[in-house]
Amino acid sequence: MDPERHGDQVREERTTVVLSKEQARSRRTRSIAIALALGALVILFYAVTLVKGPAVLNRPL
Amino acid sequence: MSVVSKSGEAAYPIAGAAVAPRCEPSIATAGDYLALMKPRVMSLVVFTALVGMVIAPAHIHPVIGLAALVCISVGAGAAGALNMWYDADIDAVMTRTRSRPIPQGRIAPGEALAFGITLAGFAVAVMGLLVNWLAAALLAFTIAFYVLIYTMWLKRRTSQNIVIGGAAGAIPPMIGWVAATGGISLEPCLLFLIVFFWTPPHFWALSLTRVDDYSRAGLPMLPVVAGTEATKRQILLYCIALAAVAAAPWLLGYAGAVYGTTTLIAGALMIMLATRLRSERDGQRGRQAAQRLFGFSILYLFIVFAALLIEAGFSYHGP
Numbered sequence: 001m002d003p004e005r006h007g008d009q010v011r012e013e014r015t016t017v018v019l020s021k022e023q024a025r026s027r028r029t030r031s032i033a034i035a036l037a038l039g040a041l042v043i044l045f046y047a048v049t050l051v052k053g054p055a056v057l058n059r060p061l
Numbered sequence: 062m063s064v065v066s067k068s069g070e071a072a073y074p075i076a077g078a079a080v081a082p083r084c085e086p087s088i089a090t091a092g093d094y095l096a097l098m099k100p101r102v103m104s105l106v107v108f109t110a111l112v113g114m115v116i117a118p119a120h121i122h123p124v125i126g127l128a129a130l131v132c133i134s135v136g137a138g139a140a141g142a143l144n145m146w147y148d149a150d151i152d153a154v155m156t157r158t159r160s161r162p163i164p165q166g167r168i169a170p171g172e173a174l175a176f177g178i179t180l181a182g183f184a185v186a187v188m189g190l191l192v193n194w195l196a197a198a199l200l201a202f203t204i205a206f207y208v209l210i211y212t213m214w215l216k217r218r219t220s221q222n223i224v225i226g227g228a229a230g231a232i233p234p235m236i237g238w239v240a241a242t243g244g245i246s247l248e249p250c251l252l253f254l255i256v257f258f259w260t261p262p263h264f265w266a267l268s269l270t271r272v273d274d275y276s277r278a279g280l281p282m283l284p285v286v287a288g289t290e291a292t293k294r295q296i297l298l299y300c301i302a303l304a305a306v307a308a309a310p311w312l313l314g315y316a317g318a319v320y321g322t323t324t325l326i327a328g329a330l331m332i333m334l335a336t337r338l339r340s341e342r343d344g345q346r347g348r349q350a351a352q353r354l355f356g357f358s359i360l361y362l363f364i365v366f367a368a369l370l371i372e373a374g375f376s377y378h379g380p
Contacts, residue, residue, distance in 0.1 A: 023086045033091030044128055048191050051124045 087172070093162040097145055097173055098138030098180075105362065106137040106233045112366040113237030113252055116373045121241040128191045129240035133233055136184035136200045140207040140229070142177035146170055147212050151278040157271060177208075188240075196240040203232040217279075220286040227260030228253075234366075251310050255365065258303040262296045262335065263358040269293075269338075269351035289347070293339040296354070300335040304328025307365055316372060323368040327361050 019027065110133045114126055121129070145152065145163055153164035162168040168176075181204050189197030211226030219225075231253045238249035268275055268282040269292060275282040284292040307328055311321035334357055338350040 017086060019086055023088055026088045026090045027086070029091040030087075030089070030094070033094070044124075044131065045191075047124045048128055051122050 087168070089162060089168045089172070093167045094176065096162055097142045097168060097176065099141030099144075100138075102141060102230075103134050103137045105359075106230065107134045108363070109252070109256060109366055110233040110237035110240075112370050112373075113234030113249055114241045115237075116248070116369050117238045117241035119242040125192060126240070129188065129196065129237065132184045132188035132192065132197075132200060133236055135180050136188070136204050137233070139177045139180035139184060140204045142173050142180065143204075143208045144212045146173040146177060147208070148216070149173075151217075151280060155271075155274045155278045157274060192240045193243050195243060195245075196236050199232060199236045199239055203229050203236065206232075218281065220281050220283045222281070223264045224261050227257055227264075230260060231256035247313075248310065248315050251306070251313075251315065254306045254309070255303070256362070258299055258306050259358065259362055261299045262303065262331070263355065263362075265292050265296050265299075266338070266351045266355035266358060270348050270355070289343050293335075297332070297335040297339050300328075300331045304332055310369075316369060319372050320365075320368040324365050327364050330357065331361055 107130055111130060114121060114129065145161055148158075149161075149163040149170055152158035152161050158164070163170055163173055181201075185197050185201045185204070188200050207226070207229035211222065211229055215222040215226050234252035234256065235245065235249040238252070239245060265283055268284050269289060272282075272284045272289070276285050283295060287295075304324075305328075307324045308321065310316040311318075311324060331354075334350070334354040338347070338354050341347040341350045
């Protein structure tokens with residue numbers, strides 16, 4: 001392989017997106033919101049499982 | 062009548078807002094996604110669904126009830142997000158809606174579409190798995206009706222858009238009832254009719270204060286198409302019908318004296334405000350009268366449903 005081309009390829013692979021402060025802050029709020037939503041769902045599903053007990057799979061129309 | 066053409070998501074006339082290029086990382090915050098779900102509409106939907114659930118003559122475990130309310134609110138949010146995705150072009154030219162996340166370029170239309178579809182699927186599936194499948198089917202129907210029938214079909218074509226489309230906002234109390242009982246009877250249908258007849262005077266009062274906005278967006282709202290006088294007459298007629306329908310649960314014996322008294326007084330006030338609106342000429346005073354009716358209509362729905370909730374608190378479960 002041409003060493004010069006190989007170097008270009010490596011440089012290209014190492015190129016990453018650098019987030020601006022606003023983008024990083026927005027991503028952080030989204031990540032926190034997703035974490036909170038998932039946590040709430042875990043608690044809800046756990047509570048429903050306790051309430052329904054073995055009948056959790058019994059789903060009448 | 063097709064007033065506004067829909068030519069695809071990329072052709073929005075974004076008003077004074079730069080749309081983020083798709084290759085750029087998103088600048089949307091969690092608050093933008095919350096705004097996409099129309100939280101104020103969600104709160105009214107959840108409240109009416111809660112009342113439907115509480116007055117139902119069957120016990121629902123609080124945890125299951127909470128799960129049902131979460132599904133209803135997420136389903137309503139999904140419908141709101143899909144509505145904003147489809148209506149981004151007209152939202153961009155209306156003063157009231159131009160600061161929404163999509164016209165502002167904070168959320169890409171495709172992201173809103175994916176968000177809405179994901180939430181809708183999640184809400185319906187969880188409602189079916191945790192509560193019951195009839196409630197899930199009603200929830201799916203409500204979301205589909207709001208998005209396909211109201212948003213995509215009626216909204217840009219007929220001045221009766223919010224009359225027919227209002228059915229979507231009237232179903233949540235029925236979903237709450239079905240979540241608790243697993244079936245439908247006359248009482249939830251009466252709750253449906255109350256919200257159904259409440260919707261036109263509520264939205265037409267708002268549209269009277271935003272005629273220029275709707276006109277610029279090309280939306281065939283009643284004041285734009287038929288004029289303000291015809292709209293005021295229709296508002297009055299619907300308020301009279303609303304007062305009669307809202308009294309029905311009491312007249313038929315499904316609700317007690319607290320509800321009966323409350324709904325009669327609130328209905329009389331709605332009719333009084335609608336009469337006053339009709340007697341006012343267009344202009345500043347007419348706009349103020351429309352704003353008063355719009356504001357009171359929100360309070361009206363809350364009062365009427367709260368009266369049912371209070372009676373349920375005294376263990377009233379119908380005849």
